[in-house]
Amino acid sequence: MKVRTFPVLGSFITVFKANFKFRVGFVLFLAIMFFGSFSLFSPEYHQYLYYLPTNHPPSLESIDMILGTTSNGRSVFWSLTNAIINSMLIATVTSMVACHIGLILGLVAGVKGGITDRFIMFFTDAFIAIPGLPLTIMLVMILKPIINLVLIGLIISIISWPWSSRMIRSITLSLREKDFIVLAQLSGMSTLKVIMFEIFPHLLGFHLTNIINTMILTIGAEVGLAFLGLSILEMDTLGTMIYWIQRYGAMLHNLWWWVVPPVFILILLFLSLYLISAGLQEYLNPRLRGGR
Amino acid sequence: MRRPFLRYVTLRTLIFLATIFTAFTLTFLILKAMPTDIVKNMVARSMAVAGAALGNPEQIQKMYDMYYEMFGLKGSLMEQYIGFVRRFLTMDFGISILARPATVREIISYKLPWTVALLTFSTIIAWVVGNILGAVASLIEGKKLSKFLQALAITLYPIPYYVFALILTYVFAYLIPLFSLAPVRMPENIFSLEFLLTILRVMTLPALSIIIIGALGWWFLSSRALGLNILSEDFYWYGEIRGLPGAILLKKYLLKNIMMPQITALSLNLGTIFGGALLTEMLFNFPGLGLLLYQAVNAGDYPLVLGIVSLSIIGVAVASYILDLVYPLIDPRVRYR
Numbered sequence: 001m002k003v004r005t006f007p008v009l010g011s012f013i014t015v016f017k018a019n020f021k022f023r024v025g026f027v028l029f030l031a032i033m034f035f036g037s038f039s040l041f042s043p044e045y046h047q048y049l050y051y052l053p054t055n056h057p058p059s060l061e062s063i064d065m066i067l068g069t070t071s072n073g074r075s076v077f078w079s080l081t082n083a084i085i086n087s088m089l090i091a092t093v094t095s096m097v098a099c100h101i102g103l104i105l106g107l108v109a110g111v112k113g114g115i116t117d118r119f120i121m122f123f124t125d126a127f128i129a130i131p132g133l134p135l136t137i138m139l140v141m142i143l144k145p146i147i148n149l150v151l152i153g154l155i156i157s158i159i160s161w162p163w164s165s166r167m168i169r170s171i172t173l174s175l176r177e178k179d180f181i182v183l184a185q186l187s188g189m190s191t192l193k194v195i196m197f198e199i200f201p202h203l204l205g206f207h208l209t210n211i212i213n214t215m216i217l218t219i220g221a222e223v224g225l226a227f228l229g230l231s232i233l234e235m236d237t238l239g240t241m242i243y244w245i246q247r248y249g250a251m252l253h254n255l256w257w258w259v260v261p262p263v264f265i266l267i268l269l270f271l272s273l274y275l276i277s278a279g280l281q282e283y284l285n286p287r288l289r290g291g292r
Numbered sequence: 293m294r295r296p297f298l299r300y301v302t303l304r305t306l307i308f309l310a311t312i313f314t315a316f317t318l319t320f321l322i323l324k325a326m327p328t329d330i331v332k333n334m335v336a337r338s339m340a341v342a343g344a345a346l347g348n349p350e351q352i353q354k355m356y357d358m359y360y361e362m363f364g365l366k367g368s369l370m371e372q373y374i375g376f377v378r379r380f381l382t383m384d385f386g387i388s389i390l391a392r393p394a395t396v397r398e399i400i401s402y403k404l405p406w407t408v409a410l411l412t413f414s415t416i417i418a419w420v421v422g423n424i425l426g427a428v429a430s431l432i433e434g435k436k437l438s439k440f441l442q443a444l445a446i447t448l449y450p451i452p453y454y455v456f457a458l459i460l461t462y463v464f465a466y467l468i469p470l471f472s473l474a475p476v477r478m479p480e481n482i483f484s485l486e487f488l489l490t491i492l493r494v495m496t497l498p499a500l501s502i503i504i505i506g507a508l509g510w511w512f513l514s515s516r517a518l519g520l521n522i523l524s525e526d527f528y529w530y531g532e533i534r535g536l537p538g539a540i541l542l543k544k545y546l547l548k549n550i551m552m553p554q555i556t557a558l559s560l561n562l563g564t565i566f567g568g569a570l571l572t573e574m575l576f577n578f579p580g581l582g583l584l585l586y587q588a589v590n591a592g593d594y595p596l597v598l599g600i601v602s603l604s605i606i607g608v609a610v611a612s613y614i615l616d617l618v619y620p621l622i623d624p625r626v627r628y629r
Contacts, residue, residue, distance in 0.1 A: 118307065132567075134597075223455075278446075
């Protein structure tokens with residue numbers, strides 16, 4: 001066996017080499033992030049309204065104009081690059097928070113069983129039963145005075161953690177019956193050690209794909225919120241861009257250079273994340289590779 | 293043999309009731325934390341209309357009291373909560389603030405058929421079509437048709453459905469004006485052709501958006517993945533070697549095993565119907581519950597919000613309750629625990 005100094009990097013390279021979907025998705029994702037990183041160079045005036053001429057089609061005269069301008073005189077290029085980064089920030093917050101809360105609660109419920117399990121599951125079910133979008137709307141309205149990107153991520157976490165917790169619990173339950181877990185317990189391993197070294201490694205694959213799927217859902221949820229005017233409208237996210245497009249009726253005025261980029265990037269971003277998660281899933285579960 | 297079952301049912305019923313109750317309480321508390329005070333807005337509005345005639349502070353206070361009592365917002369938080377629990381138990385939420393003098397029950401029963409019809413219909417069609425296509429695709433894995441379907445699904449699945457809906461409205465209501473998004477007036481006679489046409493005109497686009505994205509996206513992908521899983525199982529292989537006819541392999545070996553998890557997902561999906569589909573309804577100007585709920589939340593109409601949300605909570609909880617009770621009957625591998 002080769003000694004690997006960076007096991008994570010090593011397995012990443014293996015997946016990257018082995019799976020086509022993962023490769024395409026990852027490269028696409030990097031490309032989008034690279035495009036988004038241009039926002040680092042965004043000039044101060046990119047947030048000012050009516051600073052640039054309105055409804056100007058794309059032209060090569062300056063970098064502000066390269067994707068045209070909006071109906072409120074802003075550069076589509078700078079909006080878009082900032083939007084990518086901001087949307088990804090929200091997605092990262094949610095996927096990190098929601099998936100880990102779900103992971104911990106699901107693991108504890110699955111391993112402990114009994115009263116703990118019942119209580120956690122009852123709490124989870126109560127959250128699942130409240131319709132998600134209205135719940136987020138109410139929370140955003142409550143927190144409106146202090147809202148920021150991270151907070152939006154946290155609010156969306158509230159509707160996404162119960163699903164992770166349910167899935168993790170059901171996987172843990174099926175693992176718990178396996179012989180090696182029973183053996184580990186019988187040989188006197190502490191519960192924490194069993195969870196860390198015997199159960200968690202089997203959950204890692206699901207956990208990773210879950211994180212990525214949650215990112216997709218979060219970006220979608222933010223667009224949904226923004227659609228209703230409930231995101232941070234003065235900041236650029238993919239959602240708020242679509243909100244302003246709707247608001248100014250850009251589609252009906254044929255301002256294609258304003259409509260197409262955010263929608264296109266949104267679809268590309270979803271596609272790249274989906275391919276990454278599908279690729280990971282195929283790599284981790286050989287049965288999904290098709291054929292026999 | 294009988295006692296564990298009884299114990300399971302009792303426990304599950306208790307949890308079911310507790311879940312509904314907790315979800316209701318959480319919604320109430322969150323709603324209470326919202327800054328909008330609809331009664332203040334209402335009083336301000338009627339003051340603006342009536343002008344100086346109502347300028348007397350005592351009278352204004354009276355008006356406040358009357359409204360607060362009418363909508364169950366009088367007294368301390370605990371008293372209000374108990375009042376709403378009573379309303380919840382009788383399923384009578386009183387008068388809606390937004391649409392007074394109509395009661396919450398009247399408005400909901402007016403909007404409910406629309407939402408339920410649209411979502412039940414489109415969810416089930418999407419489910420059937422998606423699962424059949426997915427099973428077929430897993431059977432002919434590697435052929436051109438399967439690859440085409442998969443590519444289509446992978447492109448459609450990540451598209452958020454409101455973007456898709458926007459494209460649909462743009463094409464079919466603006467470029468080719470087949471459907472209109474203008475609000476409709478329903479013909480009086482329920483059994484006329486005109487009635488049917490109106491329904492078709494209102495429902496086709498939203499249904500189409502849900503069906504296409506649902507069927508060719510999630511349902512297709514999941515049923516194909518399940519199918520591939522089963523095809524690689526030993527029992528399927530053995531069945532093939534034994535020379536079982538293709539029809540039996542398809543029906544009893546493949547479809548039956550795909551159906552199990554998919555039925556779970558479908559029933560949970562159907563449980564969420566009562567919350568409405570806010571964005572779809574908004575985009576297609578569809579007179580459904582989701583939009584109503586959104587308006588109610590926006591205005592701070594407590595009785596209406598709690599009425600719709602309770603309905604939705606009960607829907608989801610009942611779906612998972614029934615599922616948990618029925619599942620061991622359908623799938624012998626699952627035991628009551």
